[in-house]
Amino acid sequence: MLFHRIPGDPQARFYISRCKYCGTKYVKIANKTAFCSDECRCKSKQDSKARYQRKRRKLIRDGELVSNENNYVGTGFLSKHRRTNFKDEYLSILKEKRRIGVAF
Ligand SMILES: [Zn+2]
Numbered sequence: 442m443l444f445h446r447i448p449g450d451p452q453a454r455f456y457i458s459r460c461k462y463c464g465t466k467y468v469k470i471a472n473k474t475a476f477c478s479d480e481c482r483c484k485s486k487q488d489s490k491a492r493y494q495r496k497r498r499k500l501i502r503d504g505e506l507v508s509n510e511n512n513y514v515g516t517g518f519l520s521k522h523r524r525t526n527f528k529d530e531y532l533s534i535l536k537e538k539r540r541i542g543v544a545f
Pocket residue numbers: 460461462463464465476477478481
């Protein structure tokens with residue numbers, strides 16, 4: 442009970458807290474810390490990144506979000522010159538419209 446925080450005691454600097462990732466008890470030294478170890482901190486960050494990417498990929502798959510990962514010059518499927526075959530040209534335009542999110 443040495444490290445227990447006593448409410449209203451200005452001398453209390455350390456207190457026992459639970460890790461946000463694994464749930465074990467640890468001695469909290471700074472207010473910013475939320476995890477028992479660096480390993481737990483890294484794993485938690487990885488998990489949250491994975492969650493974010495999963496959600497993002499789902500939105501892209503469902504067509505709600507347009508990915509801008511490859512959104513730089515020269516990545517389109519349209520070439521500088523038009524194709525001689527009209528149907529091929531039409532299909533490539535449709536594909537490009539779908540890629541940039543204009544066609545629905
Ligand atoms: Zn932990």
